[in-house]
Amino acid sequence: MSRARWATRELGPPLAGVAGLIVVWAVVAALTTSRALPSPLDVWNALRHGVADGTISRAAGKTLIRLAFSFGVSILVGTALGAGLALNEFARRSIRPLVVALQIAPSIALLPLAIVWFGFTERSVVFVAIAGAFPSVTLATVASFRQVPPLLIRAGRTLGAHGWDLYRSVIFPAALPGYMGGLQQAWGFAWKALLAGELIVGTARATGLGQILARSQQDVPALLAALAVVVVIGVAVDYLVFGQLDRKIRGRRGLLLET
Amino acid sequence: MAEIASDLSHLPAARPRSPKLSVRNLVKTRATAAGATITAVDRVSFDVAVGEFICLLGPSGCGKTSILNVLAGLDRPTSGEALIDGRPITGPGPDRAVLFQEPALFPWLSVLGNVELALRLVGVPEVERRGRAMAWLENVSMGRFASAQPHELSEGMRQRAALARALACEPDVLLADEPFGALDAQARELLQEELQRVWTEREAPMTLVFVTHNVREAALLADRIVVMSAAPGRLVEEQRMHAPRPRHLDDALVSRVVSDIHESLMQEVDKGVAREMGD
Numbered sequence: 001m002s003r004a005r006w007a008t009r010e011l012g013p014p015l016a017g018v019a020g021l022i023v024v025w026a027v028v029a030a031l032t033t034s035r036a037l038p039s040p041l042d043v044w045n046a047l048r049h050g051v052a053d054g055t056i057s058r059a060a061g062k063t064l065i066r067l068a069f070s071f072g073v074s075i076l077v078g079t080a081l082g083a084g085l086a087l088n089e090f091a092r093r094s095i096r097p098l099v100v101a102l103q104i105a106p107s108i109a110l111l112p113l114a115i116v117w118f119g120f121t122e123r124s125v126v127f128v129a130i131a132g133a134f135p136s137v138t139l140a141t142v143a144s145f146r147q148v149p150p151l152l153i154r155a156g157r158t159l160g161a162h163g164w165d166l167y168r169s170v171i172f173p174a175a176l177p178g179y180m181g182g183l184q185q186a187w188g189f190a191w192k193a194l195l196a197g198e199l200i201v202g203t204a205r206a207t208g209l210g211q212i213l214a215r216s217q218q219d220v221p222a223l224l225a226a227l228a229v230v231v232v233i234g235v236a237v238d239y240l241v242f243g244q245l246d247r248k249i250r251g252r253r254g255l256l257l258e259t
Numbered sequence: 260m261a262e263i264a265s266d267l268s269h270l271p272a273a274r275p276r277s278p279k280l281s282v283r284n285l286v287k288t289r290a291t292a293a294g295a296t297i298t299a300v301d302r303v304s305f306d307v308a309v310g311e312f313i314c315l316l317g318p319s320g321c322g323k324t325s326i327l328n329v330l331a332g333l334d335r336p337t338s339g340e341a342l343i344d345g346r347p348i349t350g351p352g353p354d355r356a357v358l359f360q361e362p363a364l365f366p367w368l369s370v371l372g373n374v375e376l377a378l379r380l381v382g383v384p385e386v387e388r389r390g391r392a393m394a395w396l397e398n399v400s401m402g403r404f405a406s407a408q409p410h411e412l413s414e415g416m417r418q419r420a421a422l423a424r425a426l427a428c429e430p431d432v433l434l435a436d437e438p439f440g441a442l443d444a445q446a447r448e449l450l451q452e453e454l455q456r457v458w459t460e461r462e463a464p465m466t467l468v469f470v471t472h473n474v475r476e477a478a479l480l481a482d483r484i485v486v487m488s489a490a491p492g493r494l495v496e497e498q499r500m501h502a503p504r505p506r507h508l509d510d511a512l513v514s515r516v517v518s519d520i521h522e523s524l525m526q527e528v529d530k531g532v533a534r535e536m537g538d
Contacts, residue, residue: 254410
């Protein structure tokens with residue numbers, strides 16, 4: 001299949017959905033003429049303006065740096081803890097429920113505590129994002145290790161793999177699809193928690209997208225422009241990074257249903 | 260037993276015809292989900308000579324696979340022992356390659372990658388791996404499919420690749436656990452031929468223990484057939500096969516052994532059914 005045809009088949013339907021939404025929005029905005037719902041064009045202009053004067057691009061950059069840091073720490077902490085829990089049954093039975101509890105709790109509920117500890121600072125926001133994201137990584141790591149087919153481990157052992165070699169050659173690659181699913185989920189949680197944190201913790205020096213959302217209630221086009229940037233970043237990373245990696249990893253293993 | 264063992268201890272350890280594998284009074288029990296204990300293998304003893312091809316033949320659930328797993332070092336005997344070259348088997352190792360019921364190829368690696376991994380694990384230097392892996396694949400007519408992923412192949416081709424991977428370790432012993440059981444009739448026949456050929460053409464003697472419930476397969480492949488009873492598995496008879504190789508299913512000698520063994524095996528199956536019915 002040619003690249004162009006692939007792009008049409010893959011991207012056509014979601015782009016059609018977005019186009020439909022914009023059309024409906026434009027019609028409703030034209031009929032209501034309320035300041036509460038600006039037209040798509042107003043929002044587009046606000047977005048261009050925000051990018052031109054640097055408010056939106058600076059805020060997006062700031063938010064992305066926080067996100068990269070929080071997500072990176074979540075991967076390191078979550079994977080290390082998950083590997084530990086996968087290897088030790090007592091640790092798994094005692095600590096896993098606590099991680100599940102943290103996973104279920106809305107991470108923004110930790111923000112007041114974070115503010116007590118770190119004040120109205122960037123650190124509080126990052127703390128909440130990490131607390132929201134690492135449990136997914138940990139739980140996916142535990143589950144993916146434990147779901148490695150025993151037959152493959154037996155095959156590896158009869159071929160002479162043991163100890164670290166068995167992990168490197170068999171267990172890690174066999175666990176990879178489940179682990180990547182956990183990272184994808186953690187990305188979503190980190191993004192949500194970070195934005196929620198930024199909305200509440202407005203710091204004067206370090207404005208992120210969440211802070212723009214929080215202070216734009218008087219300027220609805222700017223608010224919607226920032227919201228659009230939030231949505232686009234979230235979808236783009238989910239689809240272009242995790243979606244494509246997942247396709248590659250599963251496709252190689254024959255785990256994709258051809259549609 | 261202990262006295263006899265100590266009496267023999269003054270003999271040299273490596274006698275010329277000492278068995279490659281020995282199973283001594285092997286008992287294997289396992290717990291069911293309901294908590295009961297089932298005896299899968301009941302006091303089984305046999306030897307396998309260096310370079311011999313034996314088939315463990317018996318009805319489903321007679322503990323053939325349990326014996327094979329003990330020989331592979333994947334399971335421990337409940338009591339009794341399993342020896343290789345006179346030493347107890349303590350764990351799995353590439354000196355005893357295993358062909359499982361399923362091909363057990365690593366799905367993230369290509370066919371070639373699977374064989375190369377086996378070579379890496381036995382310590383073949385990186386520069387030699389590709390060439391040697393290709394040679395093993397060519398040997399089982401899989402050269403053309405070296406770059407395929409396992410999921411792109413038929414079950415028969417996958418099992419062929421698994422055979423290449425097992426042979427690449429250049430094992431002293433090949434343990435096969437009904438490896439052709441899930442194949443269609445044509446693929447099974449081709450692989451039986453292939454296995455006979457690689458075993459006959461081997462440079463160093465390769466001892467082969469092949470588990471099957473298929474009498475014809477056993478008669479076709481084995482130097483010696485060890486027939487097991489229905490659960491709990493015991494040895495009921497042994498049959499030596501003197502037919503020349505390569506053998507075919509319609510060879511007169513093969514068919515005669517098949518009908519002989521078939522009869523005693525059917526009796527065992529009947530006994531097993533009778534036991535299950537509570538007689």
